[in-house]
Amino acid sequence: MFAIPGNGAPRRGRMTSPERRAAIVEAATRLFSERGFRGTTTRDLAAAVGVSEPVLYEHFQSKRHLYRAIIEARSQEGMERAAALLAGPAGRSRDREFFTTLAGLLMDRYASQPGYIRLLLFLALEGDELSQLYYRRQILAVHRLVADYLRKRVEEGAFRRVDPALAARAFLAMIVHHTMLGLFFRDRFVKGSRAQVIQGLVGIFLQGVRA
Numbered sequence: 001m002f003a004i005p006g007n008g009a010p011r012r013g014r015m016t017s018p019e020r021r022a023a024i025v026e027a028a029t030r031l032f033s034e035r036g037f038r039g040t041t042t043r044d045l046a047a048a049v050g051v052s053e054p055v056l057y058e059h060f061q062s063k064r065h066l067y068r069a070i071i072e073a074r075s076q077e078g079m080e081r082a083a084a085l086l087a088g089p090a091g092r093s094r095d096r097e098f099f100t101t102l103a104g105l106l107m108d109r110y111a112s113q114p115g116y117i118r119l120l121l122f123l124a125l126e127g128d129e130l131s132q133l134y135y136r137r138q139i140l141a142v143h144r145l146v147a148d149y150l151r152k153r154v155e156e157g158a159f160r161r162v163d164p165a166l167a168a169r170a171f172l173a174m175i176v177h178h179t180m181l182g183l184f185f186r187d188r189f190v191k192g193s194r195a196q197v198i199q200g201l202v203g204i205f206l207q208g209v210r211a
Contacts, residue, residue: 017059020049020051020055020059021059023049024045024049024051024056024059024060024066025066025069025070025073027045027048027049028040028045028048028066028067028070029070029115029116029119030048030115031044031045031048032067032070032119032122033114033115033116033117033118033119033122034115034118035122036122036123036125036126037063037067037122037123037126037130038126040063041063042056042057042063045063045066064130067123067130068130068133070116070119071130071133071134071137071138072133072137074113074116074138075134075137075138075141076137095153095158095206095210096202096206098149099171099202099205099206100198100199100202102146102175103175103198103201103202104194104198106172106175106176106179107175107179107194107198110176110179110180110183111179111183114183117180117183120134142172143165143168143169143172144168146168146171146172147164147165147167147168148164150162150164150167150168150209151164153209157211158210158211159209159210159211160209160210160211162209167209170205170208171205174201174204174205175198175201178190178197178201
């Protein structure tokens with residue numbers, strides 16, 4: 001009998017290989033977010049899933065390979081959803097839709113995966129080269145996506161001639177900073193519902209970049 005973290009009850013019977021791999025990733029995300037990469041051992045990971053260390057190594061060659069798998073899976077999932085925003089014609093109403101939807105995706109990602117966000121913070125603080133993998137796959141990729149959209153709208157004359165990279169950083173910083181404060185400090189300085197906050201921030205941003 002193996003216990004799969006997070007489902008509230010032990011699962012009877014033998015897990016399939018994909019199920020066990022998923023259980024390992026889930027347990028690893030939780031442990032890494034609590035103890036960091038260096039503070040989590042393969043013995044801890046195996047115990048959390050209810051398997052032996054040799055079984056753990058059947059799925060992942062090392063703790064580093066497991067850490068990398070978590071980052072790659074989460075990054076790919078996020079980018080697929082974000083990239084879909086670029087489809088469709090541009091326009092004034094489309095601008096608001098683009099930035100509103102992107103803001104919602106970012107806020108939902110942080111709210112639904114607090115353990116993964118803590119894992120990434122540990123990764124950055126520990127100075128591991130894997131932090132650069134996340135930076136390239138997720139942070140830099142999202143910045144480029146937003147900058148490309150802004151650059152296109154500037155060329156079309158819809159937005160004033162702002163630096164697309166700087167404007168992308170400004171928009172993402174507003175959304176991420178607000179969400180992080182709520183997630184880690186239970187900040188309530190800004191009043192209003194999630195939808196009201198998003199509409200307010202998007203409105204402020206668009207007023208600053210529109211021609």
